[in-house]
Amino acid sequence: MPHQPASAALQRFRVIDLTQVRAGPTACRQLADWGADVIQVQMPEHMRGDDTLGGQDGSDYQYTHRNKRSITLNLKEPEGIETLKKLIATADVVVENFRPDVKFRLGIDYETLAQDNPGLVYASISGFGQTGPLAQRPGFDQIAQGMGGLMSVTGLPGDGPVRVGIPIADLCAGIFAAQGILVALLEREQSGRGQWVHSSLLEAMVYMMDFQTARVLADDEVPQQAGNFHPTSIPTGVYKARDGYMNIAVFGSKIWERFCAILGAPEWVTDSRYHDKASRSVNRDALNAEINKRLAHEDRAYWVQQFNEGGVACGMINDMREVFQEAQVQHLGMVKEVVSKWQGKQQLVGQPVQLERTPSTIARATPRRGEHTEEVLAELGVASEELQRLKARGVY
Incomplete structure (x- = not known):
């Protein structure tokens, strides 16, 4: 089935999602929820190595990957890379969260791809940034929570550092990356050129510390744990x-x-x-x-x-059950319904921003791995005989 935009707002844009786990998929979900044609590229089932957030049938995965199409491509095969590049040539945006060196090794870095697609907006999400002494380290949400200072101010005084109950570094990095992509697309309307956008879990976490950073940088005061009480406004x-x-x-x-x-x-x-x-x-x-x-x-x-x-x-x-019993939450219509051909009716939380004229909805339930491979490749002009040859060679 062709692209089913979840909103008219971004339906003219095509996004290639090369991401795994949470930060990158979150960025792409933001774009998909506002109507972009997000095509998720995964490894074929027989050689899957990506983290699928508890499995394709898990609630976490279903929430994160709605409104996308899914294809499989074996990026260890030259024909897989060649096919991916053909797909990217039709796209406005690429989002990846490989370790910084991987994209260069595969030949799908921004500079290489921009030669054939100068309007491409290329977004990279990493643990610690694209350059610097820690750039090659693997990123993980709780590591960023600790290094970014959040855990030092969370929890009861004297009880030691405490992580927050959501992967906030992952989520914020993804949301900031989506914001950066939108800014780059707006700028492209003036310059006609794309650019490389990158964010990281560490940068997102430091930025999110907000007034606590000002207490250090402006007041030379190191914030401490204040438990459930505001550190400066009492009571x-x-x-x-x-x-x-x-x-x-x-x-x-x-x-x-x-x-x-x-x-x-x-x-x-x-x-x-x-x-x-x-x-x-x-x-x-x-x-x-x-x-x-x-x-x-x-x-x-x-x-x-x-x-x-x-x-x-x-x-x-x-508690989380009571959240959805709140009259105001119900009034705001935050819970959306969609029907999955694999799992039936689903309820998922929609976007927290309302656009009156071009609202966001959930138009498509999360696809199975590779569900749209032949559909998308056919859109690229790949003939059915060629599709079967590629499949037989394990390219998808």
Whole structure:
């Protein structure tokens, strides 16, 4: 079946996805969800060596590779490389996450491919960058979380470093790469030329440290673990009501006054221990104990309503099942349905950005490995007899 765009926004672009695992496939999923014709190139089944995120039938793989077409090509065979180059000649974008030297060895680096396709936008995602002392190291999400500083500020004070519960370095590197691709495509409209775009897990992680980087670079202050409490805005963090935990965020003196009034403690506004930000920082533990003591008299739902009506940000701490029971999540329509010919009806989370005129949807369930090989190669003009010869030689 020909390309089924998930949106009209990017349907004019063709993307060749040479990636594995998560960061690269995430970048390509972003483009596919906005309508690009993303063609995922994998090794043939008989010689598969790529990590398929728990297997093709796993929920992780199904979520990551929707809206794509899949072909197989044996890139260890000259004819496989030759066929890939023919495919790339029809493309706007190539995305790869080989180790930096592999693309040069295969002859599919940017400089080589741009000779025949000068408008090509070529995106590389790596663990540590394309050059430098660590460029050849294998990249892994948790390694980047540690090296980028995230684990040093995550967790309870004194308990040692803690990783976050999602592969945030992988995901951010993929999303930033997709953003870079879109910027390069926009620039191409002026110059007519493509370019090499590259990002890495380490760069993404350092960038995502955001205000924590400013504390080091501008203030010469090394951030420490603050557990569930905001390091500089107090009181902001996790608090316990009668029936469980919730988040409360108090930013600024006016919000602090409202918070005290709602909690029935207006005297805290003038209390020397709590009356300003510096005092609350010194007496954080005592203040948090007092807050929890008062919160224990009512359930979370009561406090969430009271605080929000009073202009103080407050929300439940949901498990993942409860997330999808939230009325606002349901209203936003974040869960999309698609039918897989292999697995039947599926529910997957859609894009978190809404374009009113050219919305994103899930038009195609995740394909099986090589499901569209003959279809795509036929689009390149490869005759059926040649397809069978290539198949017999193990080229796909």
